Amino acid sequence: MKSKFPYNTLDLKPSRRDFMRLGGTSLAAAMMMRAGLPPILAQGMGDIPAELHPGSPNNPRGWTTTLPPIPEGMPVDPPVTITGSRRGPWEFADGDDIENSNFTRLNAAVTGINWKLAFTWTDNEGEVLQKYNLAIASDELPDFMETVPLQIYSELLDNDLIEDITDVWDEVAHPVWLKEAMGFSDGIAWRLAEVNGRKMGVPYIEQAAQNDKVLWIRQDWLDAVGMSAPTTIDELHSVMTAFVEADMGQGGDGTTLGIAANRQVNTWYCSLDPIFGAWGVMPTFWTPDENGDLQYDSVRPEIKEVLGTLRQWYSEGLLAPDFFTFAPWQNSGTHIGGNLAGLMYSPAFGAVYGLPDSVANDPDARWAFGDIPTGPTGIKKKAWSNPVPDTVYVFRKGFEHVDLVLKQMAWWAELLQNPKNRYHGFEGTAYFWRDDDGEIDPMGSTLDLNGYDDTKHIWGPPGTNGGSRTDPFYETNWIKERRNVWANTPEDERDALMEAFLGGDPLSVLWDEANVFAVDHWEADGIKNHFLTVPTRTMERAGASLDGLEAETYINIINGQEPLDRFDAFVEEWRSGGGDRITDEVNEWWHGQM
Amino acid sequence: MTFKQYMKRAWPLYVMIVPGIVFVLLFRYYPMYGVVIAFQDFSPAKGFARSPWIGWENFEFLFSLPEFGRIFSNTLIIAISKIVADQLGAIILALLLNEARRIFFRRTIQTLIYLPHFLSWIVLGGILLDILSAGGILNQALRSVGMEPQLWLGSNDWFRGTVIASGFWKSVGFSTIVYLAALTAINPVLHEAAAIDGAGRFRRIWHITLPGIRPTIVLLAALSLGDVLQAGFEQILTLYSPAVYRTGDIIDTYVYRVGLISAQYSLAGAVGLFKSFIGFFLIVISYWLADRFAGYRIL
Known part of the structure; x- marks a missing residue:
């Protein structure tokens, strides 16, 4: 089956938009790398000890990861401790844990923030609700709440338990990696996180066109x-x-x-x-x-x-x-x-x-x-597949360090999402370097050549155990970088990271091509x-009944159990069975939005 | 025997029963105050104490659902059919296995019919879908002997039958084992005496085996009445589709879909309470029946 696939070859030159996204510092860094530069400490990151760096810079064909500049005023002194909830599960080697890992050590060095685990869940349906409800009921909300489900979010809002971050956001959110990255598709990212024009949380953003057909x-x-x-x-x-x-x-x-x-x-x-x-x-x-x-x-x-x-x-x-x-x-x-x-x-x-x-x-x-x-x-x-699922990141009412968390988010977003930084995990966490044959050895699925899941142990977006980022085009930008820049690097000049990513079976290549294609057609088609938003009152009451009626009618018309004209009766039943009221409620919300 | 003598002999039994009683009190009685949410517009942020009371509204909503008649009757029909099929099938299988002479044969069959009990409905659902699909092995077999293939999971004519049959397949092994255990309690002397008197196999089954397990039959059948609203949520959830809502949608699956739209703790609580109420009623009846026909009494 090898190489028999008729690839739809697409023109994948990086667009002007890509370069605009990449910001000046990273371009400079990329140029330095091209010039064959050298050990990591030479890159103006003297404050960060070498052993905390991602990548494998000290190995013959290892790779260098460029760290973005340290945010202004960071690392904060004295360090602050912030509590947060996390979706699990996770696994760490060598005595590391979620509060003390490659990620948190680098993060502490860069930002001065120490994260403390408040609670965790693994089952994303029942358990997550239970844990959040328990935290609400016992009045022990963590400072930072990860992937809060919609119904918890509306409960928190109703009970005024969430910090309004509008002013802090306007002041400190990074112009490129937070503000611009989250401004896609007419600001749809903010539909949930913004309530009555106030930002009540940070959007959870997945990749563009993930489910576009x-x-x-x-x-x-x-x-x-x-x-x-x-x-x-x-x-x-x-x-x-x-x-x-x-x-x-x-x-x-x-x-x-x-x-x-x-x-x-x-x-x-x-x-x-x-x-x-x-x-x-x-x-x-x-x-x-x-x-x-x-x-x-x-x-x-x-x-x-x-x-x-x-x-x-x-x-x-x-x-x-x-x-x-x-x-x-x-x-x-x-x-x-x-x-x-x-x-x-x-x-x-x-x-x-x-x-x-x-x-x-x-x-x-x-x-x-x-x-x-x-x-x-x-x-x-x-x-159109919405990269903004029904969940947000929120801060506890009265939490004082929203600005620090936003700065941390921007720093990690830039590190991860700018492919020129060549971040792909830490040795020993995402992969092992094997000196004998100069190869990298992915650990299980963590160095997933297409999934980028090795970042899930970072606190807060863009990390999290579920793949949220701040930029919906992140993955596609990476694919373009691999296909346009890395693939054009002569084979004898490629380092281990390039080699690992440029391999791949024909189906994965087809996936990459289809991904770029779907993203290019995302907005237009x-x-x-x-x-x-949260379901309306009548949706809660009559929604299951109406949804069932709809599914039943559609299927039975298609499979011939009911005549095509059944559709007209269905529309009447839908409207009188609560559909008209739902439409009114939906429009009440819709017009209140604008 | 004085009370003191009795206690001296029996106290270990009372000690042994303590954990059981504590368990029941802690996990069965203590949480019962939670049923109040059936009468509240419950919000976890407000808790039991501060959630507003709404009286019977959740029940009124449940009973006024346009689908209520349909889901209620589907639940009853499927659950009762399952109880009947399961009990009858288990008795027949137990009698057959009891008559099998070769221990090896009996053990093998017993294990085989017990096996599906250990698989989850998610796994079995996937298997059944493959077997029963339009191009699946069952329909191919039917076609090869010249019969019409059927949509076992997709047609309202067949769906309940498929649910009952597959439920039977999964659960009958377990029920059979209970009856087999009861059968071992019958004194073999009775069988020997009857055989000497010239009774054949069927006579002996009719006059010795069946009367011997009659209390077990009545007791299990009566107790299963408490399950009359348990039509098998997981099973139906994995097997049904909108095309068979008419015959296959049950209370539990319906409430599950309501919950998908937004978590409605109070409504789920009301449904649970409603089902418990009916179950309680039937347990009382079945206890009376068990006493009347099998002499089964607790006190």
């Missing part, structure tokens, strides 16, 4: 039926029909599917959201209508056309007869891994989720990705869900 397609099947990649929904229909008629699949006779789908029409894997998007609507999303009010897309008339189309496809055998019994994660094994489907709308990470099974089961399988096909009126839209 591309069309994954079996190139070898396309070649076999003599067709090219579909660019319209009609062409998509022809390709699906051709796959099914030629029975390209690996299963029993007649089990080939047109496209992989599951019980959720708008979801994170094997989704149908780009089909709905081709008609300009997005089920479960709230979008602005022509009057500037928010409308619930699931009940818009265009949906009926899409359901009619899907119903037609189902009756033609293009969808699995029981697609609606599958949850998204179950598609990867049965339909994709089992080589029953040669098409799916999945995110970039689909390259390493499902496709590896597919290739293992059929060594001739060659997957490629392409843009999503356009609808009958030329619309090309998909669900995405339909955004504009309702981003």
Whole structure:
């Protein structure tokens, strides 16, 4: 399977925007590195002892990590101790722990902050609520609260337990690594963290376009039926029909599917959201209508056309007869891994989720990705994946050192997110240097060549056990750096870090390419869900009922158990069953926002 | 025997029972004050003491749900079918295994039917989905003998049957073992005497084995009445889909979806209390039944 993939080669020159993001100091540092410079202590970081540095600068082919300048007024003297909550689990070697590790030692040297663990949780559903509720009930809130779930956040707000950080933020937040980085997409990052124009916390930011779909397609099947990649929904229909008629699949006779789908029409894997998007609507999303009010897309008339189309496809055998019994994660094994489907709308990470099974089961399988096909009126839209999950970082009311934490955040953000700094963990924490053959030895999954999870032991963003950053383009910037700069470095000049990252199997490379592609189309092709706050009162009461009704109706229309006109009755039931009231409540919030 | 003599002999028994009583008091009775949240608009920040009281509102909301009739009847139908299938199946299996002559054969079967008991529904759900899917092994087998494939998990005609059958498969081994244990308590002399009198296998089962385990049957059947609203949350959550809400959605899965939108402690508390109330009622009835038909009394 090696090197047989038809990569969609993309032009990946770094944009002007990338360079603007990178700030002057780091460019200078990068230039110094290019000039073949040298031991770390020569870089003006005399205050930080060499043994605290990340990277492996003292090994023959080890790498140098450039540290950003120490923030003004830091390290603070005397040092301060700040308590914080953390999501676990973690594992440390050699007597280190969460309060005393490579990260905290470097952090203490740079900022003068010592972190103390208040409490931790590992289960992100029940346990996190329990721990926070306990802290609230016992009046023992930590200074800094990590990844606070939405309902805890609203409880804290209702009870006035959170510090308003607006003024401190305006004064000390770093212009590039905090303010600018978090200003993407019209400031959507602040929808939760900002309440009535006041900043009540720091947004939790994941990577851009993480769940934005591309069309994954079996190139070898396309070649076999003599067709090219579909660019319209009609062409998509022809390709699906051709796959099914030629029975390209690996299963029993007649089990080939047109496209992989599951019980959720708008979801994170094997989704149908780009089909709905081709008609300009997005089920479960709230979008602005022509009057500037928010409308619930699931009940818009265009949906009926899409359901009619899907119903037609189902009756033609293009969808699995029981697609609606599958949850998204179950598609990867049965339909994709089992080589029953040669098409799916999945995110970039689909390259390493499902496709590896597919290739293992059929060594001739060659997957490629392409843009999503356009609808009958030329619309090309998909669900915009929001990099701001329903969680925030907040500070305890009365906490005095918000400014220090913000400075710390900016310093680590710059260290991690500027690829020119070449941060990739500490020896002994993320990897071991092996002198005998001059190789690095990743420790388990921590030196994950695509996941960057080795930073999860830092306190507060951009660290945290879950991958939050301050810049949603961080990962893509790294990919671009690897592909545009590192890959152009002559092989004999590459250091161990470059070598580790430039290797990688074809599917990981495909993942990188799809990631860059999805990020480039993120803003232009995405339909955004504009309702981003706690559920309204009527949603709490009637939401489960209405959501159930919606899911049931959609599925039963598609699979032919109910007539297409059932949709009209559903819209009426939705509106009278609480939907109208929800719409009013949502708009009350929406107009209060602006 | 005086009380003093009795205590001298029996005190270790009383000491042994103490941890059990403490456990029950601590973990079963002490938390009971928590049921107050069913009548509150509970917020953990305010706690039990300061959360506002709202009377029966949570119950009114529950009973006024448009789906309440549907989820209530689904719960009852699935739970009762499961109880009946499980008890009948376990009795029959226990009798069959009891008659098996080769110990090796009996032990093997016993272990095999007991095995699914140890797997979680998450694991079994994934396995069942593969077996029962449209292109799965069961439908392929049906097709190869010329029968129509069915959507076992996706059609309202089959979903309950699938749930009951798979629940049976998972739990029957455990129930069987309880009955097998009861069967060993029957005095073999009775069987020998009956055999000498010329009774065949079926006669002996009918006149000796079944009457011998009658108290166990009545007791287990009666106690299982308390489970009449436990249709199997985890199982249904892993197997169902919106297409089968009509026949497969139960109270627990519905409340779970309500909780997904926002944690509603009070509503969950009200549902728990409602289920406990019905369960309590049925336990009382079943205790009376157990006394009436099996002579089972606590005091």
